[in-house]
Amino acid sequence: MLLKDKKILVGVTGSIAIYKSLELIRLYIKAGAKVRVIMTEGAKKFISPITFEAISQSKVLDELNENWDKNQDYNHIDIGKWSDIFVIAPCSANTINKLSNGLADNLLLQTALAYPRIKLLAPAANTMMLKNPITQASLKMLNLCNFKLLSSQTKELVCKDVGDGAMAEPEEIFNATARELLKDDYWVNRKVVLSGGGTVEKIDEVRYISNFSSGKMAASMAKALYFKGADVCLVSSRGYENLPEEIHVIVVQSSAEMKNFLVDAIRVAKKGTLTKATLMDSSRPELIIKRPFLFMVAAISDYIPSFPQSGKMKKDMIGETWNLELKQNIDILEALDKNDLITIGFKAEMDKSSALNSAIKMLEKKNLDAVCLNILNDSNSFGSNDNKIELILKDDSYKFEGTKLNISLDILTNLQREFSHYE
DSSP: OTTTTOEEEEEEOSOTTHHHHHHHHHHHHHTTOEEEEEEOHHHHTTSOHHHHHHHHTSOOBOTTTOOOOTTOOOSTTHHHHHOSEEEEEEEOHHHHHHHHTTOOSSHHHHHHHHOOSOEEEEEOOOHHHHHSHHHHHHHHHHHTTTEEEOOOEEEEOTTSOEEEEEOOOHHHHHHHHHHHHHOOTTTTTOEEEEEESBOOEESSSSOEEOOOOOSHHHHHHHHHHHHHTOEEEEEESSSOTTOOTTSEEEEOOSHHHHHHHHHHHHHHHHTOOEEEEEOTTOSSEEEEEOOOEEEEOOBOOSEEESSOOSSOOOHHHHOSSOOOOEEEOOOHHHHSOOTTOEEEEEEEESOHHHHHHHHHHHHHHTTOSEEEEEEOBTTBOTTOSEEEEEEEESSOEEEEEEEHHHHHHHHHHHHHHHHGGGO
């Protein structure tokens, strides 16, 4: 229930992409949000209001039923006051150009003109209409006027042209909506680096050794950080599919690759994000650098082949038995420069009796700020969507259970409380 009790107003305009809006609303409802819909007359030519009423579980507002009864809020002023965010998807070229000029000749435009908070806009139009200099100028104007513009897609359009103009996928619009509703000042623009997945160590060009880590926990942490407003870089071998496009993903295989890219990502993160803060006793702005975070979620191979081979080794060359020589791998987490970082390690254990002590030793030996302990068993194994995590800090600990995304959000809440004094 990521968006439990959030109030989302969805505006739909006349576009063939309107069928995607039904899926978008379904995603909002499934996440626990309350949804209301405004339809233009052009939108009603594509899909009947009753379909949107069935999906949203609320009455559609259109030109025929605006109501100013003091006991209702179905008018272009009160429905805006009701909602936490206004999403216009699809937004036609006609609506884009009207919005940028402050026109209000239908209910959707009147609502947008009176709406004081952020408005998400997902364009959908023929390529030539979208790329028209007038439409492009309108989009630039809207970008300055409390609108957040979502990128359209390049694909085959309904007119059979191939080009930019298809509306963003419902999941991308959902992710952008969740980010606007869930972002927190502590995390906004804070640079965060994560590692994820199990490393892949080459034996030859067709064989490798690895582990069962799915990368799902790292992906869930990355998504939770994105929703909170962070600037996220994920270095991972697997499990990164279907993440929001704004998350920077670096795909690696071996532990050597992972280390090299983590070093680069950390160096960039340490440059920080500059934000303006007004001094109490002066109107002069001050530049503040938010301290970056490092989440080491990846399962790094403890041992790697001593002599990886080029090409494919043949069975008749190896013989009936194969004594594969391995050597101990570098400890990436211990080797990384953790100065000026808040570093969170992840530890997976199977022996319940020694797991906590092992996690505490990791916290101290590797100079970490916290450790997330995951005790693996039949109900809590690699690749599952649920998890059990104990967040171990130097002076406290917290236990979480549930979906990996919900656990990730809980972890961030507790880390924020613990480390907010750094700024």
